[in-house]
Amino acid sequence: MTDRLPGFATLAIHAGAQPDPTTGARSTPIYQTTSFVFNDADHAASLFGLQAFGNIYTRIGNPTNAVLEERVAALEGGTAALAVASGHAAQMVTFQALLQPGDEFIAARQAYGGTINQFTHTFKSFGWNVVWADADDIASFERAVTPRTKAIFIESIANPGGSITDIEAVAAVARKAGVPLIVDNTLASPYLIRPIDHGADIVLHSATKFLGGHGTSIAGIIVDAGTFDWSRDNKYPILSEPRPEYHGIKLQETFGNFAFAIACRVIGLRDLGPALSPFNAFMILTGIETLPLRVQRHSDNAKAVAEFLSTHPAVAAVNYSGLSSSRYYNLARKYAPKGAGAVFTFSLKGGYDAGVNLVSNLKLFSHLANVGDTRSLVIHPASTTHSQLDDAAKTKAGAGPDIVRVSIGIEDKEDIIADLDQALRG
Numbered sequence: 001m002t003d004r005l006p007g008f009a010t011l012a013i014h015a016g017a018q019p020d021p022t023t024g025a026r027s028t029p030i031y032q033t034t035s036f037v038f039n040d041a042d043h044a045a046s047l048f049g050l051q052a053f054g055n056i057y058t059r060i061g062n063p064t065n066a067v068l069e070e071r072v073a074a075l076e077g078g079t080a081a082l083a084v085a086s087g088h089a090a091q092m093v094t095f096q097a098l099l100q101p102g103d104e105f106i107a108a109r110q111a112y113g114g115t116i117n118q119f120t121h122t123f124k125s126f127g128w129n130v131v132w133a134d135a136d137d138i139a140s141f142e143r144a145v146t147p148r149t150k151a152i153f154i155e156s157i158a159n160p161g162g163s164i165t166d167i168e169a170v171a172a173v174a175r176k177a178g179v180p181l182i183v184d185n186t187l188a189s190p191y192l193i194r195p196i197d198h199g200a201d202i203v204l205h206s207a208t209k210f211l212g213g214h215g216t217s218i219a220g221i222i223v224d225a226g227t228f229d230w231s232r233d234n235k236y237p238i239l240s241e242p243r244p245e246y247h248g249i250k251l252q253e254t255f256g257n258f259a260f261a262i263a264c265r266v267i268g269l270r271d272l273g274p275a276l277s278p279f280n281a282f283m284i285l286t287g288i289e290t291l292p293l294r295v296q297r298h299s300d301n302a303k304a305v306a307e308f309l310s311t312h313p314a315v316a317a318v319n320y321s322g323l324s325s326s327r328y329y330n331l332a333r334k335y336a337p338k339g340a341g342a343v344f345t346f347s348l349k350g351g352y353d354a355g356v357n358l359v360s361n362l363k364l365f366s367h368l369a370n371v372g373d374t375r376s377l378v379i380h381p382a383s384t385t386h387s388q389l390d391d392a393a394k395t396k397a398g399a400g401p402d403i404v405r406v407s408i409g410i411e412d413k414e415d416i417i418a419d420l421d422q423a424l425r426g
């Protein structure tokens with residue numbers, strides 16, 4: 001062994017895992033069990049009182065899920081992570097730990113359609129008030145800060161527009177406001193962008209997408225950067241005040257730089273209940289082993305497809321941050337030098353009808369509501385993922401009526417391009 005720190009590809013395969021101590025199994029076993037036997041009554045009491053770490057019940061933790069958590073924390077450069085049932089559950093559990101009814105958070109409106117929906121309607125019903133900002137206008141975040149602001153939320157690469165957010169600039173606003181920066185890193189994956197290196201305090205994933213990578217399993221991850229002081233000003237009582245159900249311990253005081261991950265587990269996951277099935281954790285773990293290979297290939301293919309589309313006579317515009325013509329090109333070179341990801345949008349000269357025709361003529365592409373599958377995927381956001389928004393909000397979110405979104409797969413790029421070419425002729 002050398003003193004070398006393991007590289008990203010090595011961590012993607014090994015972080016968090018070891019041969020099973022009982023059987024020697026090399027792959028992480030699926031611990032498909034709801035509950036775990038205590039050694040004795042004292043052991044049980046100490047687990048329930050958070051005086052010892054260990055397995056109790058799979059709603060709160062499971063050994064297969066724990067390997068996934070440790071692996072993603074390592075890949076993102078965080079102190080700890082929590083796996084939950086979906087990307088949306090990751091957002092719900094995160095905000096539950098931070099907000100009291102009546103509080104506000106600022107979010108970039110360049111966001112996944114489901115996130116806009118969750119924040120606007122369901123979070124509102126909890127008394128958590130979203131204030132929208134424009135990821136292309138850093139001053140809009142500053143203007144949105146009030147004494148009730150408890151967090152700032154952005155996507156590193158925004159879904160569906162594929163735009164790159166200036167994470168360091170937004171992190172500076174968050175630091176000045178004394179609130180954590182939450183970055184949804186779903187579209188980039190830690191292979192392309194590690195938001196913690198640029199000032200993020202919490203990183204979220206829909207592991208459903210590139211981490212799993214094969215379109216088989218829904219999952220979400222919360223990563224704690226360990227960077228935020230939760231006890232300042234008592235703004236985050238769940239983390240700073242005594243917890244009656246845990247003998248009055250204060251989570252920040254007891255767990256230090258992984259207190260946020262603990263709070264999400266022992267309060268949010270325990271009480272809201274969106275536990276990840278160990279089977280799905282296994283599927284995501286297996287996907288992560290090839291993350292660097294897949295995401296590099298996704299990005300290389302996407303760049304080739306974007307270049308093809310940008311010279312095509314039927315195409316009005318291609319919004320891919322990896323093209324030098326993109327307004328995000330410099331941000332892409334800074335934050336995602338290995339590639340700008342697989343997901344981008346383009347618009348057709350024929351407008352809405354041409355978009356609908358294209359989607360129906362494609363053969364290799366699958367028409368569906370997902371990204372980050374090995375397969376090439378296409379969707380018309382205006383009539384699907386973003387259909388609940390009005391036209392102005394659609395356009396602001398990068399999902400206007402003439403826009404088509406693609407998630408470029410890892411097939412042969414010549415086949416992907418040929419399929420688009422025949423469909424555009426169609």
Ligand SMILES: *Cc1c(COP(=O)(O)O)cnc(C)c1O
Nearest residue numbers: 086087088112159186206208219
């Ligand atoms: C898909 C997605 C989500 C929601 O994740 P689920 O796993 O579907 O709940 C959140 N953010 C982004 C950027 C996504 O692409």
